[in-house]
Amino acid sequence: MKILIVVSVLFLTWTVQSARILGVFPVPGKSNYFLGSSLMRALAEKGHDVTIISPFSENNLPKGGSYREILLPEMLAQLETRRNEINMYELGEVSPFINIPFLAYLMSEIGEILFKETNVQKLINSGEKFDAVIVEQFFSDAHKVLAYNFDAVQIVFSSVGANIWINSLVGNPSPPSYIPDSMLSYSAHMTFLERLKNTLISLLNTCVHHLYLYPKHNGIIRKYFPNGPDVHDVLYNASLVLLNSHPSLNQPVPHVPNMIEIGGFHIKPPKQLPQDLEEFLDNAKDGVIYFSMGSNLRSADLPSEKRDAILKAFSKFKQKILWKWEDDVLPGQPDNVKLGKWFPQQEVLAHPNVRLFITHGGLLSSIETVYFGVPILVIPIYGDQKLNAQLAIGNGYGLSLSYDELNEENLFQKLNELIENPKYRKNVRSKSSIFHDRPVKPLEKALYWVDYVIRHKGAPHLKVAATELPWYKYLLLDVIVVLTVIVSLGTIIMWLFLKKIYQKLYSKSKQRKLKKN
Known part of the structure; x- marks a missing residue:
């Protein structure tokens, strides 16, 4: 009996072991913050030592572990400036072909503000260590350098489901043949013209990321972390991706093992109405x-x-x-x-x-x-x-x-x-x-997987090898080229062989006709 009690105590101690977790949720939107704070509050209430970087602040701090806020007032100032400059109701009229590069430019400019903040710089240079850094994925790839800086496990949080911003970073397949871009109002069963537009949007996103966004974010990393890594060294380093989605309301799509759906985790039991x-x-x-x-x-x-x-x-x-x-x-x-x-x-x-x-x-x-x-x-x-x-x-x-x-x-x-x-x-x-109808509540699922990747030192066994392949290998372009060459050479050789046989047969036939004449 005593052994059972000791084992139980050790088990409980192990499962609630406190970790130091940094959450980076810089998007100046209340919905984004609400999701981020819901996750970070829950981690703190479980007993973890939590620090959150965000433009917004909590009114009632969570009970349980430690909860520290590092505010980004300049982000809110930028939001108000943009709100006054842009009529939000006119954004729906903008073509995705314009909106995608504009959004990449806008968020890159806003994203650098995080590193300019005095309190963030103090944290970066404090010598503190974290067990995990949770970064919201929204044109914010430079922020992933914080996991490198603090020698921590990198966790990516997506306020939406799987999308083109994330899929390539964890090797998740996302064929445009039946998965529409998030800015298009298409179903999974697209017409030819819709698949054509969806493919073009996918190519545009890829070009914007590789030709503008990643070089831009690499410059930001070099500016604030002169001895830091290249952006490509932090892009594909996610141990876990938390997705705010669920098949009951999102189209079912592929997910690699380290992508976990937690849609609805922010919903709490209803309180008394005023x-x-x-x-x-x-x-x-x-x-x-x-x-x-x-x-x-x-x-x-x-x-x-x-x-x-x-x-x-x-x-x-x-x-x-x-x-x-x-x-x-x-x-x-x-x-x-x-x-x-x-x-x-x-x-x-x-x-x-x-x-x-x-x-x-x-x-x-x-x-x-x-x-x-x-x-x-x-x-x-x-x-x-x-x-x-x-x-x-x-x-x-x-x-x-x-x-x-x-x-x-x-x-x-x-x-x-x-x-x-x-x-x-x-x-x-x-x-x-x-x-x-789920085996476990989505918030409990999120907390479990955060603990899991910390417990298993980044859980490298969940990562697919696609993240280590250059793009031409992932797309099998080298194999396609070799097979094309082999088929082409085989076709040419066969054509020459048949041509030679035909010429011989034609020559013999012609000689027979001459002899008859």
């Missing part, structure tokens, strides 16, 4: 339509003609409307519309009276609508939102309305179809059942 909001939802006998364009898009920035069209459509419904509206006043506000500058979205979607969710189609909103089983109307604007809208349509639990076609009539028809046709709720509940 009293006024709870009363509003409880008293909505005909149901509630919840409308939010996320944390980066502001409904208050909608042009007046779009806003008025939305209000006229809302006024035709007997359902109550809960609208995330960032200003104090909404001109022409109908009686059935309640405004709020912020709502606890997960708690709202969990309420049984919520009949429908109108959203921009951001990934977190898409995950939450499936998790809570609420049909969705997507008004996609930019990024992966069009692809998420296509997935909702393909899975039968939502519809999409493009921003250009957003008017009173179209909005009313889409909303009425989603409310009156029970198939959408049936389908989303089916997907929700699949989403919940």
Whole structure:
């Protein structure tokens, strides 16, 4: 009995052994930060010593281990500057062929700000050691040098699923024949023209990364780490990739062993709603339509003609409307519309009276609508939102309305179809059942795999050999060239052989004719 107790204590001590973990989440978007902080908070609550680099700060620090913040105020300043310069609602009109290189340029410029921050420089030169560095993958490859600097295991976090930014770094296959780019609203079953465009986008991404992004990030590394490694030495060094995806809402695609899906890990058990909001939802006998364009898009920035069209459509419904509206006043506000500058979205979607969710189609909103089983109307604007809208349509639990076609009539028809046709709720509940049917909760899965790669010193046994091959070997171009040469030579030799035989036969035939004559 004593031996059993000792073994149990040793086992528990081993499983909760504290590690020093650095999280690098510099993207100045609240959704990105929310994902990063959810993971880092959970690691701290498990007993780890956590440091997070981010533009945002936590109000309530987690209990358990240590949680240290290194803030990036310049990142937030850049966000506000860009927000004032760019009309977010016009981004959907930009072609991916322009958007991809522009995004690479923009994020590279913002990404260097991290190394300029005084507190980050203090950390870099502090002589501290970390067991693992978790880096958010968003045109941020230079940041991976931090794992090298701190002699730590490198973990990559993707706020979306597997994509072209990550696949090549871990040797994950991603054929454009059935895997559409995240900026395209294509299904897996693409037409010839769609496959052609998807292939061109894939080639453009590859060229942008290899001809601009990687040299640019190599320059950043050389600037701030003169004796540091080449960018290619840190690019392919990921021991683990955590993907914010799940087959219940994402297209099933290949994953190499060190790619782990943890979609929905940020969702927590619903808390008590504020009293006024709870009363509003409880008293909505005909149901509630919840409308939010996320944390980066502001409904208050909608042009007046779009806003008025939305209000006229809302006024035709007997359902109550809960609208995330960032200003104090909404001109022409109908009686059935309640405004709020912020709502606890997960708690709202969990309420049984919520009949429908109108959203921009951001990934977190898409995950939450499936998790809570609420049909969705997507008004996609930019990024992966069009692809998420296509997935909702393909899975039968939502519809999409493009921003250009957003008017009173179209909005009313889409909303009425989603409310009156029970198939959408049936389908989303089916997907929700699949989403919940897992052997372990996604957050527990994430924590396990972070501990696993630390415990096994980077878990090199999970890495595929593709990351060690030059591109021409990976694509078998050398084999193709040799086989082409062999087939070509064989064809030429066979042609010459047959030609010689033909000439002999022709010569003999000609001689016979001469003798007869």
